[in-house]
């Protein structure tokens with residue numbers, strides 16, 4: 001018997017929740033608690049109750065957070081929720097409906113509103129392709145690039161950053177006070193062991209809607225931010241991702257991810273195989289295209305998977 005969710009703390013205000021889902025995505029959910037404001041910021045919401053694999057404990061994310069994060073901070077239930085979507089993939093929006101129903105503010109990137117419009121969401125979220133119901137919610141706030149997020153009139157000291165590449169709507173969040181960057185699925189490390197002892201091995205993944213050149217530009221943008229924040233500061237910026245990585249030094253890891261991208265584009269990372277979109281992720285299909293899987297031998301930090309046509313994009317400039 002394994003848990004449906006696990007919870008741990010990554011810094012003074014923020015908890016990491018991992019969803020033990022049947023697609024083996026094991027998405028990372030972050031909950032930042034503003035005790036004085038009675039506001040909880042939820043960064044992503046996992047795969048949703050119906051897609052849970054773990055059999056122990058609560059399956060509804062909101063109830064889990066109420067019981068395991070907020071009740072320990074304060075024994076009352078009058079919390080206001082602000083949910084941030086790092087992007088619209090099914091393993092990141094699955095638990096959003098209960099928050100939306102409860103009147104939560106729902107924030108998503110304003111970079112490409114059409115990509116996440118109700119008519120495009122079932123396809124672009126891959127909910128349809130993985131046979132899960134597309135959650136019903138309305139984005140109540142489309143964040144601009146470099147926008148400070150507010151709840152009512154309170155500055156949350158969170159800055160939204162457009163980081164298109166994995167998807168057009170990819171959104172990173174910089175927590176100014178904690179000096180923590182939430183990067184979504186733009187990049188993450190390859191290997192992780194879940195708290196319930198299950199091993200995960202995940203490539204940095206480009207779905208058909210991914211864009212190589214935007215991804216490269218977004219990594220450089222995050223690196224510029226991280227470097228300027230690190231300058232003259234003893235407390236280095238840390239980074240937390242949508243899978244596998246919740247606490248790493250941001251500048252160093254971004255440097256390594258950019259270098260890895262350059263090596264993939266230059267043909268210097270071993271191509272393990274090519275596989276059709278239906279075999280890329282368990283339980284669903286990423287479409288009809290062929291994908292390439294790059295993974296050097298040994299216990300390397302990153303691997304990558306992208307549509308075959310990216311090979312052409314690699315020729316026209318690298319990171």
Ligand SMILES: [Zn+2]
Pocket residue numbers: 087089166185
């Ligand atoms: Zn994703």
